[in-house]
Amino acid sequence: MNRRITLNRRVALADEVYARQVRERCAQGGILLVNLIGSPGAGKTTLLERVLPQMPCRCGVVEGDVATSRDAQRIAACGVPVVQINTGGGCHLEAHLVLRGLEDLPLDDLDLVFVENVGNLVCPAEFDLGEDFKVAVSSVPEGADKPLKYPSLFSQAACVVLTKTDLLPYLPFDEELFWKDVESLNPRGRRFRVDGLRGDGAEEWVRFLAETLETKRCGA
Ligand SMILES: Nc1nc2c(ncn2[C@@H]2O[C@H](COP(=O)(O)OP(=O)(O)OP(=O)(O)O)[C@@H](O)[C@H]2O)c(=O)[nH]1
Numbered sequence: 001m002n003r004r005i006t007l008n009r010r011v012a013l014a015d016e017v018y019a020r021q022v023r024e025r026c027a028q029g030g031i032l033l034v035n036l037i038g039s040p041g042a043g044k045t046t047l048l049e050r051v052l053p054q055m056p057c058r059c060g061v062v063e064g065d066v067a068t069s070r071d072a073q074r075i076a077a078c079g080v081p082v083v084q085i086n087t088g089g090g091c092h093l094e095a096h097l098v099l100r101g102l103e104d105l106p107l108d109d110l111d112l113v114f115v116e117n118v119g120n121l122v123c124p125a126e127f128d129l130g131e132d133f134k135v136a137v138s139s140v141p142e143g144a145d146k147p148l149k150y151p152s153l154f155s156q157a158a159c160v161v162l163t164k165t166d167l168l169p170y171l172p173f174d175e176e177l178f179w180k181d182v183e184s185l186n187p188r189g190r191r192f193r194v195d196g197l198r199g200d201g202a203e204e205w206v207r208f209l210a211e212t213l214e215t216k217r218c219g220a
């Protein structure tokens with residue numbers, strides 16, 4: 001048991017070092033690194049497909065999945081540089097994987113890199129990838145109770161994006177409760193609602209990302 005704890009500590013320490021390297025690399029290039037976290041099928045890739053063509057800066061994507069390059073193919077179809085990482089069973093990305101992924105992107109030509117984490121509401125929230133901030137992506141069909149049931153992600157995320165808002169007329173989703181719970185976990189977090197299929201609400205999130213990049217570049 002003791003040996004196992006020691007090993008875990010070593011792994012955590014190693015990952016801290018990699019997260020710092022990711023942060024330093026992004027700081028050098030003035031790159032904003034955004035870590036998208038949400039359940040499988042929450043609409044993370046669709047959200048990216050919707051916003052990438054609208055972004056006023058040069059973007060790249062690191063795609064994390066257990067298997068396949070399907071999401072990377074979707075992002076590549078948007079004309080954006082993308083790297084696919086397959087964890088081969090791992091339920092989250094770790095900083096050393098992201099560092100390797102960044103090396104395969106044309107970082108000198110990028111302003112913002114999205115990391116789409118492995119679909120999972122639990123484990124990815126516990127790992128520092130060296131990102132500027134985490135985004136919680138939660139969809140209407142998952143139900144309004146998710147923030148309180150998965151508080152770690154929702155309390156850390158600098159912003160929450162509620163997706164699949166086009167389904168609100170068809171599902172018993174208590175939106176007022178959802179946002180009230182989000183606010184109780186993280187009063188300062190920003191909140192967005194996006195219909196990923198039609199794009200309603202995407203513009204506001206794009207504006208938030210562009211302003212946050214500007215703030216980072218100004219060193220504020
Ligand atoms: N109605 C509706 N469907 C959506 C929306 N966004 C995504 N979908 C659908 O939801 C399914 C999953 O979407 P993805 O974008 O692949 O979800 P994901 O979070 O990237 O999934 P993983 O990468 O597997 O975790 C697809 O069938 C999408 O077409 C939306 O805003 N409204």
Ligand SMILES: [Mg+2]
Pocket residue numbers: 044045046071116
């Ligand atoms: Mg995806």
